[in-house]
Amino acid sequence: GNSVTQMEGPVTLSEEAFLTINCTYTATGYPSLFWYVQYPGEGLQLLLKATKADDKGSNKGFEATYRKETTSFHLEKGSVQVSDSAVYFCALSVYNQGGKLIFGQGTELSVKP
Amino acid sequence: DVKVTQSSRYLVKRTGEKVFLECVQDMDHENMFWYRQDPGLGLRLIYFSYDVKMKEKGDIPEGYSVSREKKERFSLILESASTNQTSMYLCASSYSEQFFGPGTRLTVL
Numbered sequence: 001g002n003s004v005t006q007m008e009g010p011v012t013l014s015e016e017a018f019l020t021i022n023c024t025y026t027a028t029g030y031p032s033l034f035w036y037v038q039y040p041g042e043g044l045q046l047l048l049k050a051t052k053a054d055d056k057g058s059n060k061g062f063e064a065t066y067r068k069e070t071t072s073f074h075l076e077k078g079s080v081q082v083s084d085s086a087v088y089f090c091a092l093s094v095y096n097q098g099g100k101l102i103f104g105q106g107t108e109l110s111v112k113p
Numbered sequence: 114d115v116k117v118t119q120s121s122r123y124l125v126k127r128t129g130e131k132v133f134l135e136c137v138q139d140m141d142h143e144n145m146f147w148y149r150q151d152p153g154l155g156l157r158l159i160y161f162s163y164d165v166k167m168k169e170k171g172d173i174p175e176g177y178s179v180s181r182e183k184k185e186r187f188s189l190i191l192e193s194a195s196t197n198q199t200s201m202y203l204c205a206s207s208y209s210e211q212f213f214g215p216g217t218r219l220t221v222l
Contacts, residue, residue, distance in 0.1 A: 043213035
């Protein structure tokens, strides 16, 4: 079956530190991969996505590269800010399944000044 | 600006009550989804709908039903609420990318 596994949180970093949140997946077919972010008290927002192998998604200084050989889509940012404190979800969707998303369990990030 | 709205941000109900959670989108999307979010479990799909009056079970449909009488509105129904349905409920709609509402935090006492 299809599944997504993320590194467990919470992750606590100091401002300007480098961030990596690991995400690996199992999928039949050719998935699209997503990172969503949930700020406190809000719903989820799409952060970035990649639809095929070797694609790099990027937004707001965050990046993730679709690695088919390692079935991974790790989220990175070179210098985090306090405003990046949120819960991050990795997700996949498989073509011809109506846009359904399968989510990882979420990773809480806390950035301290 | 795209908008998915949910009828309540917080809701407190008693065991055995019938509960309606409403979701409205203004983007003319055909696809709509209901998820529940629990710590350590991420988001799990309850039901989804591809079109008016169509519905499909997700991964955890037990104890829930849905209604889609109009394209813009997708309702989640708890026929007889139980304490294990205390959770955050998130609605989404999509054409290609999913847009989420702010969520309803439901507490069942």
